[in-house]
Amino acid sequence: NYSRRFRLAYPDEELPAARPVRRSPIYDQLLAAGAVMGANFGLEHALWFAPPGVAPTETPTYRRSEAFPIVREECRAVRRTAGLYETSNYGKYEVSGRGARAWLDGVFACRIPQPGRLGLAPMLNPAGRIVGDLSIACLAEDRYLIVGSGFAEEFHLRWFWTCEPPVDVFVRSAASTLCGFSLAGPNSREILQRLVRKDLAATAFKFFDVMETAVGYAPSIVTRAGFTGELGYEIWTTPDYFASLFDDLREAGQGWGLTLFGGRALSSLRLEKNYGSFNKDFRPDYTPGETGLDRFVDFRKPAFIGREAALIERSNGPQRRFVVMEVDAQDADVVGYESIMKDGKAVGYVTSGAYGHCIDRSLAAGYVPAAFAREGERFEIDILGDLCAATVRLQPLYDPEGRRLRG
Secondary structure, eight states: OGGGTTSOOOTTOOOOTTOOOBOOTTHHHHHHTTEEEEEETTEEEEEEEOOTTSOSOOOOOSSOOTTHHHHHHHHHHHHHSEEEEEOTTSEEEEEESTTHHHHHHHHOSSOOOOTTBEEEEEEEOTTSOEEEEEEEEEEETTEEEEEEOGGGHHHHHHHHHHTOOOTTOEEEEOTTTOEEEEEESTTHHHHHHTTOSSOOOTTTSOTTBEEEEEETTEEEEEESOOSSSSSEEEEEEOHHHHHHHHHHHHHHTTTTTEEEOOHHHHHHHHHHTTOOOBTTTBSTTSOHHHHTGGGGOOTTSSOOTTHHHHHHHHHHOOSEEEEEEEEOOSSOOOOSOOEEEETTEEEEEEEEEEEETTTTEEEEEEEEEGGGOOTTOEEEEEETTEEEEEEEOSSOSSSTTOHHHHO
8 A cells, every 4th residue: 555655546446465365265266256356354255256258357447347237237136036145254253151141231232132033233332423333143142143344343342342341251253263155135045945954934034033053064153134135144154164055055056046246236235225334334423313223222221332322312313314315327426425515515425335236226325414314305416527416215215115125
């Protein structure tokens, strides 16, 4: 980075220096499948997959690159049939011990799930600001798996230690001890059912359920959850079983349209569902009410970090709100930090964006004054010198009622 400090940086640019350093057990298999790799806290992960005959390279640009039509097909495969995405670059933590539930109850603002269940888990600082947007899977009354953003793993570990776990609580990173996949799409249940003995019917393994079971030969933690807005599962196992699990999932997916997809497609899919992402859209600059994460805060709990500030905000109301907008863009999409304009004045700013390939709309996420956070409210966003109309969509443009996710 030092040698490039006076050079233009591009949003889709991946620097090759000092890479690869951290690689998952399927790194070579992903390359053989055409993966174009990025690095997340030093860990290589797939951005998109070049089809046969297409070079696995991307020209840095602020406009839509040659990867655009390829990412479109990855997104549509997930929505139509099934997709497989490696989640090893997520942040992972194990919390165990007799005092684990009581300690987590004070650290997180949410209700701590019961055994066999998973919950979305905002974490606040004493000022009531968002320091984490994670999930908690309760494996047993004294065992929990917490999953969040991979780049923030060291930050969250420091935060956990700052919260002083008592002597009967054990907290450790699972960054190098758990690898994972997200299996998503309407055919995902049929694919996974071929590899497990447990009943995966919608009434037997429900949305946000979690279990420990073998997937093929791999002893795994399986949650019925994901970040795509489709029926899906996240599967976690140890590195020694990971390559075998990859082979088993791909074999089970034959005939069901299983497609590998990367991080670019995931960004598109999650914005089609109005899902925010930690650090991009949610970070310590924002509050539960501003982000919309207040719906996961359990205000009935007598004590948790940030409770007093969160109660004041709930009483007064947030000053700004996170919204997703459809943008009348031509050949470029927002990157982040663009101004959101209203009547010629900047009233907010963009936090992230992508093209929604399954709804054929350019999408931007960001914060606007609460009074303007209304369905159909119109703004303008400057994209490479062009003022593009942007319209607030409070409901996701894809499957707004979430029927596919819960099917």
